[in-house]
Amino acid sequence: MSDWLMSVPAFIVAIGLLVAVHEYGHFWVARRMGVKVLRYSIGFGNRVWGFTGRRSGIEYWLSAIPLGGYVKMLDEREGPVAEADKPYAFNRQHPARRIAIVAAGPGVNFLFAIAAYWLVFMIGVAGIKPMIGAAPADSLAAQAGLRAGDEIVAIDDRRIENWEDLRLGLIERGLDGDAVDLQVRTDEGSVRRVGLDLSNVPADPEQLFDRLGLMPYQPPATPLIADVVADSAASRAGLQKGDQIQAVDGDAMDTPQALVERIQSSPGERVQLTVTRDGQTLDIPVTLASVQGDDGAEEGRLGAQIGVDAAAWQSMRTTRQLGPLAAVPAAVAKTWEVSALTVRLMARMVTGEVSLRNVSGPIQIANYAGQTASIGLEAFVGFLALVSVSLAVLNLLPIPVLDGGHLLYYSIEWIRGRPLSEAVQVAGQQVGMVALLMLMTLAFYNDILRLLG
Structure with missing residues (x-):
């Protein structure tokens, strides 16, 4: 519920601002072209609030449905127009002028994006370094010789600053279906070149990174319970927010991914978690739930959000x-x-x-x-x-x-x-x-x- 308390106002602000920018492009160019504007509305439907310009006579509205907007111009196709006003009607303008008015909306959205960026x-720009985790043995990344902890610093000599740059760059190259040349910095500091053949990878971004076997590197860090789901295996066992999970059945857990994989591989089983709480070490037995995974197979579920101490990720942060x-x-x-x-x-x-x-x-x-x-x-x-x-x-x-x-x-x-x-x-x-x-x-x-x- 608290997420939606943030999401709804943020959505209204975002859509309202972007629609206002888009419609202002139409509005501004129309007036410069001598076209008579009747109304500038943010939103569709009935007016919620508004006023009329004293000198221009233009109606400025905020309307009930915040999923768009419009600029209403004088147009003979929409109703009778006085003879004196016909030169200012939109439909009377040369096609080039109408094209300019219509194109101004998307054009101003592009200009807004440039200003925002x-x-x-x-x-x-905050992000995480483009370092990769251990790739599955049958993945393209593993076959190309990429290893856990490698940092991809360039794609075809184009500099990569963070994981988002890496993701967008590989999606773009994946659409081309060509081989790419990666510059990779090892954890020892040396730089080598690695070729990655993208000719047989799916163009779909949802599948691309799975096929490549690329995922962000997770620095060694003890996983902890960031939150506990009500009426779950974790809550019934007495696990609490902030518990650090040291081991499962005696096997040390040094990353959140290791813990997740261990839990998922044990559907319905009773496991013993070794946790640290308030400086004390506790052994807590947990009977894991069994749920159906995306591939149809059964997988274990703890019912807790897994995280790490924020300090463990400081070395992965980068700002441009x-x-x-x-x-x-x-x-x-x-x-x-x-x-x-x-x-x-x-x-x-x-x-x-x-x-x-x-x-x-x-x-x-x-x-x-x-x-x-x-x-x-x-x-x-x-x-x-x-x-x-x-x-x-x-x-x-x-x-x-x-x-x-x-x-x-x-x-x-x-x-x-x-x-x-x-x-x-x-x-x-x-x-x-x-x-x-x-x-x-x-x-x-x-x-x-x-x-x-």
């Missing part, structure tokens, strides 16, 4: 901070990288190479908004930049009812010298509404599946 680089001038090209490059990757992933979804499960809806976005807001300003601003890029790319899709569909119509009109017939435009709008409804349904379906685990 610029601020993030100024504040400092740039000055005002250096942050500008970095922000532009980051926006371009995220935009290009978003377009490529969408294209692979259409061809079926990337799972539609990657589509997220309002519930998942709200969840991410709450998580990043709870982390801090840098994380939340970075989240805003990412969603702003996604909003821009989505709106540029050539689907009627979206900005991209209008851009397609006006471009065709400009080329052929006359607009498409009203019947064709209406049919396109209907197809666009169906496509958008299907996309929204898919997004909500994915969100619900994630909630259900």
Whole structure:
């Protein structure tokens, strides 16, 4: 419940801000083009609050449904227009001017993303070093000779600063299906080159890293109980938040991953945990639950959130901070990288190479908004930049009812010298509404599946 108390306000702030930015792009360019604007609304539906500009006569609204917004312009297709106002109607403008007005929304979202990333680089991008854990023997990483503790410092001579850089870089190269050249720093400090063949890896990000066998390195650290689930094996055994788990049946546990794997391999079994609590060592017997895993096999479940002492991860933390001038090209490059990757992933979804499960809806976005807001300003601003890029790319899709569909119509009109017939435009709008409804349904379906685990 407390998570949603953070997620809902963060979601409303994020969506409200990004929609306001998007619609302001349309609003600003329309007014500069001499088009009469009637209303600027954040949200759809009935007005919750608003006012009317004294000199402009423009209505400024906050509306009931905070999932979008719109700029209403004078248009003869939507109602009668006085003869004196016809030169200021949107439909009377040259196609090039209408294209500029429509393109301004996504364009301002891209500019917002650049500004947000610029601020993030100024504040400092926190992350974890791109060090990898032990890879399974049959994985591509193990076959290429990568070892636990190796730090990947470059992909094809492109510098890697943190784990997010590594993830995005490999997803991008995985879509290409080419071999990549990694520069790897060992724990002794020497640097070597490792070739990684990505020609046979799945393009889907959900499967890519499993096939590669790459996961973040976990420094040796005694796992501890970060939280206990009510009415679980852990709570019934008397385990408490803060207990440090030293061993399971006498086998030492030096990482959270080792503990998780040991628990999962013992469904329904009675094990003895050796824990340290308030300076005392206790032996606590626990009968593990048995649940069905993702692969259908039974696995053990303790019913506790496993963590480590934060001090153990200090050596893994890294921060990239740039000055005002250096942050500008970095922000532009980051926006371009995220935009290009978003377009490529969408294209692979259409061809079926990337799972539609990657589509997220309002519930998942709200969840991410709450998580990043709870982390801090840098994380939340970075989240805003990412969603702003996604909003821009989505709106540029050539689907009627979206900005991209209008851009397609006006471009065709400009080329052929006359607009498409009203019947064709209406049919396109209907197809666009169906496509958008299907996309929204898919997004909500994915969100619900994630909630259900």
